Amino acid sequence: MQQVPKIKVLLAEDDLSLGYVIKDNLVDAGYDVILCPDGQSAIDKFDKNEVGICLLDVMMPNKDGFAVAKKIRQQSDMVPILFLTARSMEEDKIKGFQSGADDYITKPFSMQELLMRMEVFLRRTRKMHSDKTVTFTIGQLNFSYTDLKLTIGQEVFNLTQKEADLLKFLCEHSNRILKREEVLLNVWGKDDYFLGRSMDVFITKLRKYFKADPQVNLETIHGVGFRFNTPAL
Amino acid sequence: MQQVPKIKVLLAEDDLSLGYVIKDNLVDAGYDVILCPDGQSAIDKFDKNEVGICLLDVMMPNKDGFAVAKKIRQQSDMVPILFLTARSMEEDKIKGFQSGADDYITKPFSMQELLMRMEVFLRRTRKMHSDKTVTFTIGQLNFSYTDLKLTIGQEVFNLTQKEADLLKFLCEHSNRILKREEVLLNVWGKDDYFLGRSMDVFITKLRKYFKADPQVNLETIHGVGFRFNTPAL
DNA sequence: AATCCTCTTAACCAGCACTTAACCAGATTC
């Protein structure tokens, strides 16, 4: 079975008995849940590289849901945010706060309803931003193409666009032989002697980064090309 | 996404197949569109209380775009007018006809480009009608877009409109890489060499303001764009 | 018409990313 990494849900709900119910149900449904009893702690716990979706109660002590959303939006304008609101709340107030990646659900709701909304919502925003957030996790190596950042353990490398383009191509075609020509055409757009040498320079650079992770290596297939060996998932 | 009353677009375009394409796209983007096949009917349909923006093809039978604009200007000197011109047209001819609330876009243009141009163009007029204040608080930095004021510690800077537009866009998309092109399209509405240089001048200005707050910085991603780094939550 | 203000264009320069060169080590072929 394909072991898809679980989606992390940041749940901010001050009514703790309700919070635990929601959490348990979400865990059962296969999500990782971080439950926060108030707004501020939700802000503290938020990490854009980790959290897949936020569920924020609108009415909370110590920063309400909107204030939390505003803070979170400063870190990421993509993460979907679902507000949990009381029925009494007027629609326009909510709408006023929403950005494109937000939606809301009115309490009380059934768990089934929440799960459906989350799924639809995740699918939609994922599709909308599919070209925006591109990340690969291989071994202990985390590569965000979008941010041009390669993280291996503690070390963070800022990549250039070309380095990132090349690495992305390798990640997308790992564990199989790639002809030199194939790489050149896909990453540089053409294939000549000098660009080939230029590629070799880039390969050297990437290999330096990989030194930090013994699990991955970029093997040379003499006279043919390369193979980017990465651990099976 | 937003259910603010839709903005009415008066579109005058004699090439009907093109007209319908534009209309469909604008409707998809949430506008109300009145499509007129010639200049005279555009004048007839114009109603200053209704129309939010005019898109006028310059070359049309039965009153060209300029003549239409002249008539419209008699009724309202506020309504933004965007001329659709052929590439062959000399710039000075267009400039001569433009008033302050006019601009032009050269055919062929991408729909994305048109939409951006319209939005940038509408922003100003819309801002005047909306009483909603837009403010950002980042680090020790307080930015009121509505008031064009940037406060850092004790210091208060009065921003120009463009500075504020740019800063707003940066605030709305902080902590992620923004391509130069992306910024230009969103803030200036088009992307060419000179506007790119103009943007660099503005970037320099903003950086001067940011000097006062070490927590925020506007990083250059060479060959790609910028990233507005703001403190973690 | 004179001044101010804002934005664009120009000019100069520094630093950077990518390419090219140069040298060398394995691999491959004979």
Added chain:
DNA sequence: GAATCTGGTTAAGTGCTGGTTAAGAGGATT
């Protein structure tokens, strides 16, 4: 094992990108 070829590696070169300041252009205001 010499000759050739392929590619690893480092350094030098080159053009491009962008930082910065100042000059220019056009509106608006007086």
